[in-house]
Amino acid sequence: MVSHELTTPDLKSERRVRHAPRFFNMNRLTPYFFLAPAGAVLAVALLYPIGYMIYASFLSWNPSQRIHEADWIGLRNYTNLLKDPNFIESFFVTLKFASVVVTLEMVIGVGLALLLDRKIRGMSVLRTIFILPMMIAPIVVGLMWRYMYHPSVGILNRTLKGWGLDPIPWLSDPDWALPSVIIADVWQWTPFIFILSLAALQSLPQSALEASRIDGASTWQQIIHIKLPLMLPVLIIAGLLRLIDAFKVLEVILVLTNGGPGLSTEILSLRISRTTSEFRELGEAAAMSNYLLLLLLIITLGMFLFNKVMDMRQQRLRAAAQEAG
């Protein structure tokens, strides 16, 4: 049954292939006309800049120079960065931020989904409410949290004071700044994991759950042995997407702490932006960008390969089912 449903669209597209040449044969150039504008924009405003950046990372270049006036220094930007303690610290702050944020969001998001897994009336309204934090400009999210973290007018310290507790130096203390920034990100992005895993949970095959219930599995056994393994593909994708985005976070931290105090919250994106505008070392900033891109490329390709493997496994299963049936 399943395999039949899945193969029908393919047949249709086969027919489409045979149709296409006869259909548009009057003008072979038509497809190029359709693709040209998008292709041109992507080439000029995306491929060219990225190529330019790779080239610039081998230069000692400051913003007052034209690029052809800059000196070629080979790999020195890259080796200098590896020796630069500030860059290393910023790199580890980024790793710490990304890993903590993604772990927390996964645990809380999936936990909430498991806890709230039942038919909810008005789910679409709830979904809308939970998406709001992700849609609002990151600048505004930073602004809201900066206000809440404010030492005297902020609601958090006012509440603490009301309870007779000591105020917390949310953003001004190097030990508190990173947790504060993490809290803001968790607030903004946990709903993403929650919504995706709730959708995955509610589309699980009911037969497996029922079978386990008949076999007398407890709620916990059901979660660990059936629900989580079946949700795993979705969870891995959601986690990887969050990981990519966590490396891109910039505006929220810029508004909250601007990387301070000291370097305690200076993630790589922020350091690139500061190296460009404050230290005026464009070549170094480009080399830094390349390190960051390389890291993200590995994660993205990992995700792409994972998708491919899942696809192939599904196809194998389908083929096996077809042979059997």
Add this chain to the structure above:
Amino acid sequence: MSAPATNEQRADIFFYGFLIALVVISLGPIVLMLLTSLRLKVDIVSDTASLIFLPTMRNYETVLCNILWYTPQHVEYCNPTFGRALGNSLFVATVSTGITLVFGCMAAYGIVRFRFLGRGTVSLTTLLMRMVPPAVLLVPVFGIWSFNFCFGEDACLAGTHGGIVLIYVAMNLPFVIWILQSFIKQVPIQLEEAAKMDGANAFQVFFLVVLPVIKPGLAAAAIFTFRIAWNEFLLANALLDRSTRTVPVTLVNSLTEHDIDWGVIMATGMLLAIPPIIFTFIASRQIITGMTAGAVKG
């Protein structure tokens, strides 16, 4: 008989209580921003801040003073920055959305109907584009836009609306192509063939037959593009000058002032947040699809 019922009721109370708590956490900061934007500065700073206060539109009047049809009485000096930035933001976001949609639609159609690049290529490009942090584009875009893309002596793309629109269009195109091709795939080829039979050429088929059918996809793509152009800060900050700045840039600039007037800033933040909030209420389902673009099947 009644024991299990109360158990269930207790579970219900727990469940809905929990749900309400989540909603409060989710909405709390946004509501707090709204409330602050409706307060006077004295109310915000006073120690006895309470939930009960007289809401006022004064902060909004201060922000929008130069585009209001009347002159607010309490504004001594009208700072035109925010009003101008709001106009800039609207212009940049609308124009880049329009161009992205037209180009993206054409490309998606070309890819699907003429069997150009495979679906895998589009997905991978979308994913790769999503991976690029705006900070990475900072150096090259700054360099190219201010030195290479120049017309004549001093007129370069940097500082113009056109320059920022170009980069926003490029940033959004892969995603828009990805989402639109899944919609175009669903347009029956027979529909196009019928139009063809009636003597329409390829472009007429595209604009008169395909476009009307894929409206929902266009709406979702438009919301995403608009939101990114509307919210973006980093590149706008690097490229735009005093007269072409968008709202996020002016907002961050005003945060560096010594004596922050939270009421006015929150009013600006609210104005910046309103369009995305409206979009969320229109199309929450498509937004989730869009946020996983390239990674899942569309």
